[in-house]
Amino acid sequence: MSKAKISSVWFVPIVAALIGLWMAYQHYSSLGPLVTITMANADGLTAGKTTLKSRSVNIGKVESIILSDDYSHTIVQARIDKPYAGMLVEDSQLWVVKPRVGRGGVSGLTTILSGAYIEVRPGVSDKLRDQYTLLQEPPLGDPDTDGIRLSLYSEGNKSVEAGTPVNYKGFEVGQVEQVSYNTEAARIDYILFIKAPFDDLIATNSKFWIQSAIQLKMNTEGLSVQMDSMESLLSGGVTFGFAKGENPVGRVASGDSFKLHVSEKEATEGNFERFVPVLMFFEESIANLGPDSPVEFRGIRVGTVIEAPYRKPIESEVMSKNGIIPVLVHFEFERWFDGSDIPTNEEWYAEMQEMISRGFRATIQTGNVLTGARYIDLDFYDDAAPVSEPLIQVAHNAGFKMMPSIPSGLTRMAEQISSIMKKIEQLPLENTVTELNAVLSNANRAMATFDGAAAKLDKILINEESDADLAATLEQLQKTLATYDSSSALHQDLRQTVQSLEHVLWELKPLLEMVNQKPDAFIFGGQVKDPVLKKDTTE
Amino acid sequence: MNALKIYAATLVAMLLVGCASPPPQPNQYSLIASPVEIDGVTNSSLSGLLEVRRVNVADYLNDPRLMVQIGDNQLVSLPRQRWASPLAGELSALTVETFARALPGLKVLAGSSSEQETMVLDVEVNRFHLISDSQLRVAGRYQLKQPDGSYITGQFQREATFAANNYDDAVNQMRAIWIDEMTRIASEIQQ
Known part of the structure; x- marks a missing residue:
């Protein structure tokens, strides 16, 4: 009986099969999880080549790119390296890094040569996930960065985009992360991220406004242009600060809500909470006088025009007959009183009445000839007309106090000219x-x-004869005078004669002295001996 | 009788004339009798015109005779020691000559000229007399207007000795002092 024997030849393939199985096991056991990423299109991605990175470290590779069943989007399958499998959790974010030019500047330039890659930002959840939707844009803000997120809202049009920088005195301290329209509140909501330590600059009374790269002001003070940095010129920006005279009050917390003002002026100046409304009536044109026009007292701004004309219906025959235009004005106390000395409305009204009795009146003046901007000027006038009682009643019925007015300079000038003309007529x-x-x-x-x-x-x-005589006389006079010129012979002779005379007198001096002392010296001779000089005693 | 009177008068006149001795001749001195012999101021680069105004002398010096101070405030003249010409003119001429030698690049003129002068020198002499039989004193002050319009002003007072009762030596000393002072002023212009 023959015994079946396994040929030793089989040993080799068995060992080879075992090695193959071991290698297959090694391969599959080293593979990380396969994630499916859905995206609109696979622009710049290549199967087998495009990598997944996190903080510039390769953590996986795209294995396949296919279209969805309904061809509406692209499905990318990527293999994550096993050590990094834990990064792919529920709140992880993935986006494609490729060259971009946006509000934050130019990014992704390195991918021009290396090709686009998928950036993975790991989440903090501990629940794993294998299906992702690729973000269209890189997420704004790094969740690891310290700072604070604030909510802003505005009721105007959308004027800042996500990614718009938040600047403070020229420093970029954060950015707008999210912009959305709140349909319930009919306003635009913004999420702002302010980096630490700049978040300490925000207080509960901070004001946020849209930073204009170019500010063009045309008011009673003339035309002024203010330009910000070129970066702000390109990207705009949001900035913040405090209203004039205010100090920081209280710290803010993440999620606190602020209003986003359209300008610095609105944010920092339109905050006069203490004011009294006053109605004024003008019997002249109020062209170029409108809301925000200043109200000044001798050059000091004390208030603001709120409505010109005041459109609430005012029933009054006085106004309709004379074409009087009402203007609503706010006297803003904080503009001209120190914070601690602000009077109550009643105190102010009493003081105003006393001032009115002394001729306190309002006029419309032209603040800037170039722009035609006008403002309301307050001052005392000795010749002010008495206050119209009917108009006081009209204002009272409308719920306001009345500030009397007088015609402006031009109108008064026209009246004065008219008065002068009347007087001239009477002459x-x-x-x-x-x-x-x-x-x-x-x-x-x-x-x-x-x-x-x-x-x-x-x-x-x-007369010709007289003229000839005169000319001859002048000529003769000139000749005569020429003979007395310093270089003339006559002058020289005269000078020599005088010198000779001086010399003679000079020589005669001793003789005259001698004759004076001794008249007979002519006959008997005078003293001609020198006196004996004293001896020199210095030797 | 008349003839007798005439003869007598003629005789008296002849006697008077005969008795009268010839008047002694005074010694006359001049500061400009000899040429000024000095070397030019070194490194002289000045050019232009220097106008030396007439030197003004004190009133007591406007006398032909040399003057001597015999007391603190008393002056007498030496009748037989005389200047050959007025002292002011002598000093002016000596000054012109001294400056012309000291600053050869300059054109030096006396008195005012019609030309546009570049410098003007005014000198005033306060003392120019003997103070004993062998001592003399010279003093004065000056003002020089320079080409740039600025002024150099100063004064001088010098005393010197001379051989006793030798007036020629006295005049020589006075002349030497004057030349010395004018040369010094010329060197100030240089600076």
Whole structure:
């Protein structure tokens, strides 16, 4: 009986199969999880080549790119390396890094040569996930960065985009992360991220406004242009600060809500909470006077025009007959009183009445000839007309106090001219003109006489013979004077003569002295001996 | 009788004339009798015109005779020791000559000229007399207007000795002092 024997030949394939199985096991056991990423299109991605990275470290590779069943989007399958499998949790975010030019500047330039890759930002959840939707844009803000997130809202049009920087005194301190329209509140909501330590600059009374790269102001002070940095010029920005005179009050917490103002002016100046409304009535054009026009007292701004004209219906015959235009004005106490001295409305009204009795009136003035901007000027006028009682009643019925006004300078000038013209009309011009004519007639006769005299004088002066005589006389005089010139012979002779005379007198001096002392010296001779000099005693 | 009177008068006149001795001749001195012999101021680069105004002398020096101070405030003249010409003119001429030698690049003129002068020198002499039989004193002050319009002003007072009662030596000393002072002023212009 033969015993079946396994040929030793089989040993080799068995060992080979075992090795293959071991290698297959090794391969599959080292593979990480396979994740499915859904995206609109696979622009820039290549199966087998595009990598997945996190913080610039390769953590996986795209294995396949296919279209969805309904061809509406792209499905990318990527294999994550096993050590990084834990990164793919529920709140992980994935997006494609490729060259981009956006509000935050140019990014992803390194992918021009290396090709696009998928960036993975790991989440903090501990629940694993294998299906993702690729983000269209890189997420804004790093969740690891310290800072604070605030909610802003505005009721105007959308004017900042996600990614818009938040600047503070020229420093970029954060950015707008999210912009959305709140349909319930009919306003735009923004999420802002402010980096630490700049979040300490925010207080509960902070004001946020849209930073204009170019501010063009045309007001009563003229035209002013203010430009921000070129970066802000390109990307705009949001900034913050405090209203004038305010200090930080209280710390803010994440999620606190603020209003986003459209300008710094609105944010920092339109905050006068203490004011009294006053109604003014003008009997002249209020062109170029409108909301926000200043109200000034001798150059100091004390209030703001709120409505011009005031459109609430005011029933008054006084106004309709005379074409009086009401203007609502706020006297803003904080503009002209120190914080601790602000009076109550009643105190102010009492003081205003006293000032009105002393001629306190409002006029419309042109603040800037170039722009035509006008403002309301307050001042005291000695010749102010009495206050109209009916208008006080009209204002009272509308719920306001009345501030009386007088016509502006031009209107007053027109009135004065009209008054002067009336006076001129009353002058006895006919009599005056008749008398004036008589005076002029006499003057004409006098002038004719004078003309005759002048003509005779001309004849005397311009007579040719007289002229020739005069010329001859002048010529002779010139010749005569020339002989006395310093270089002339006569002058030289005269000078020598004088010098000789001086010399003679000089020589005669001793003789004259001698004769004076001894008259007979001519006959008997004078003293001619020198006196004996004293000896020098210094030796 | 008349003839007798005439003869007598003629005789008296002849006697008077005969008795009268010839008047002694005074010694006359001049500061400009000899040429000024000095070397030019070194490194002279000045050019232009220097106008030396007439030197003004104190009133007591406007006398032909040399003057001597015999007391603190008393002056007498030496009748036989005289200047050859007025002292002011002598000093002016000596000054012109000294400056012309000291600053050869300059054109030096006396008195005012019609030309546009670049410098003007005014000198005033306060003392120019003897103070004993062998001592003399010279003093004065000056003002020089420079080309840039600025002024150099100063004064000088010098005393010197001379051989006793030798007036020629005294005049020589006075002349030497004057030349020395004018040369010094010329060197100030240089600076």
